[in-house]
Amino acid sequence: MLxxxxxxxxxxxxxxxxxxxxxxxxxPHTAGKDDTPGLTASLSKFSTNATILFQKGITYNIFTPIKxxxxxxxxxxxxxxxxxxxxxxxxxxxxSLSFICLGSSGLDVTWLQFADIVGSSSFPGAWFTFTGGSNxxxxxxxxxxxxxxxxHGQAWWNINQQTNRPHGIAFSKINNGVxxxxxxxxxxxxxxxxxxxxxxxxxxxxxxxxxxxxxKSFGSELLTNFSDKLSLYSDGFSAGGTxxxxxxxxxxxxxxxxxxxxxxxxxTVRDSYCANGHGLSVGSLGSGGSVAxxxxxxxxNAVMNxxxxxxxxxxxxxxxxxxxxITWRNITFNNVPFPIYVTQNYFDQEDGSKPNVTNPxxxxxxxxxxxxxxxxxxxxxxxxxSAALSLCFLVVVEEYDTD
Numbered sequence: 001m002l003x004x005x006x007x008x009x010x011x012x013x014x015x016x017x018x019x020x021x022x023x024x025x026x027x028p029h030t031a032g033k034d035d036t037p038g039l040t041a042s043l044s045k046f047s048t049n050a051t052i053l054f055q056k057g058i059t060y061n062i063f064t065p066i067k068x069x070x071x072x073x074x075x076x077x078x079x080x081x082x083x084x085x086x087x088x089x090x091x092x093x094x095x096s097l098s099f100i101c102l103g104s105s106g107l108d109v110t111w112l113q114f115a116d117i118v119g120s121s122s123f124p125g126a127w128f129t130f131t132g133g134s135n136x137x138x139x140x141x142x143x144x145x146x147x148x149x150x151x152h153g154q155a156w157w158n159i160n161q162q163t164n165r166p167h168g169i170a171f172s173k174i175n176n177g178v179x180x181x182x183x184x185x186x187x188x189x190x191x192x193x194x195x196x197x198x199x200x201x202x203x204x205x206x207x208x209x210x211x212x213x214x215x216k217s218f219g220s221e222l223l224t225n226f227s228d229k230l231s232l233y234s235d236g237f238s239a240g241g242t243x244x245x246x247x248x249x250x251x252x253x254x255x256x257x258x259x260x261x262x263x264x265x266x267x268t269v270r271d272s273y274c275a276n277g278h279g280l281s282v283g284s285l286g287s288g289g290s291v292a293x294x295x296x297x298x299x300x301n302a303v304m305n306x307x308x309x310x311x312x313x314x315x316x317x318x319x320x321x322x323x324x325x326i327t328w329r330n331i332t333f334n335n336v337p338f339p340i341y342v343t344q345n346y347f348d349q350e351d352g353s354k355p356n357v358t359n360p361x362x363x364x365x366x367x368x369x370x371x372x373x374x375x376x377x378x379x380x381x382x383x384x385x386s387a388a389l390s391l392c393f394l395v396v397v398e399e400y401d402t403d
Contacts, residue, residue: 071133132173279309286319
């Protein structure tokens with residue numbers, strides 16, 4: 001007969017808790033080679049009660065996407081740095097709808113049918129994909145030299161390349177999670193998304209998506225003479241899910257600093273710094289006649305520098321549903337032309353001029369509050385409201401000062 005002795009912890013009430021062992025996996029690195037296969041080959045062994053460690057002092061080559069399995073009690077620590085491929089064709093080959101490359105530039109490339117990590121034209125995927133789990137931490141480093149993810153996005157911006165362009169980190173379907181101390185340098189696309197997650201804290205992260213030149217990449221010609229260092233389509237945080245807290249994050253980009261998407265409920269965004277982008281946004285909602293549901297969102301204690309928009313709401317004509325109880329409070333604006341911008345006839349500017357839409361439906365907005373705003377060197381037009389059918393209800397503006 002085999003006997004196993006398991007460690008037990010005696011708890012009050014005579015309850016017994018099985019103490020699980022904790023393991024650590026240090027991701028291997030080989031100079032000049034793709035380090036993703038060395039990680040993914042071992043993920044099944046370290047998907048529960050484990051630390052996955054990218055070591056300090058090493059720059060890892062993440063030449064192909066990483067897709068994590070469902071994780072339980074896992075701490076992913078980026079104490080080193082991570083680097084995307086530097087050439088565009090290598091990434092584009094990995095982002096095609098039907099295939100994912102298992103190699104990198106200069107190496108033999110094997111092809112495998114794989115359609116669910118990243119897509120092409122609509123970019124539904126990410127270079128780092130979390131597929132679900134509980135008690136998951138994705139953590140960088142407090143050392144200013146380490147904990148960086150380098151997307152090498154400058155080359156993409158210079159030639160306005162958007163084909164087969166992946167997003168960054170999809171932290172999806174996570175219950176009880178933490179994203180903290182991650183630093184991103186020149187991302188290719190959007191950065192963080194938290195779709196269908198709940199009870200997640202996003203703390204002390206840095207996103208620097210600022211161009212080195214005045215190429216005005218990805219459509220930023222729309223902002224000529226406003227900023228020469230933009231990288232559009234580089235949203236900082238795309239908030240989806242419930243009970244999310246974004247705190248003390250620093251974002252410099254050419255798109256939304258943070259955007260609250262459909263289905264987001266109980267979202268708090270505080271102590272933010274945003275520069276060069278499109279504001280603290282809700283939406284866009286109601287595209288294609290979809291039904292929106294966004295409730296209980298608080299933005300507070302933010303500084304917005306050299307941004308096109310500040311407090312922003314956007315929905316499409318023809319949409320349905322509602323956005324309720326949205327508050328922007330204690331916001332400081334420096335050189336922001338539109339500190340408050342509300343539109344209910346949003347449209348994709350790249351598709352041409354605003355369409356003439358007469359659909360009577362629209363996303364209902366209720367209990368919007370703009371409280372204690374201070375603007376410096378901004379335009380004379382402090383607020384802009386564009387409601388297709390005057391469907392703005394209970395919008396309150398309190399304590400708005402301009403200097």
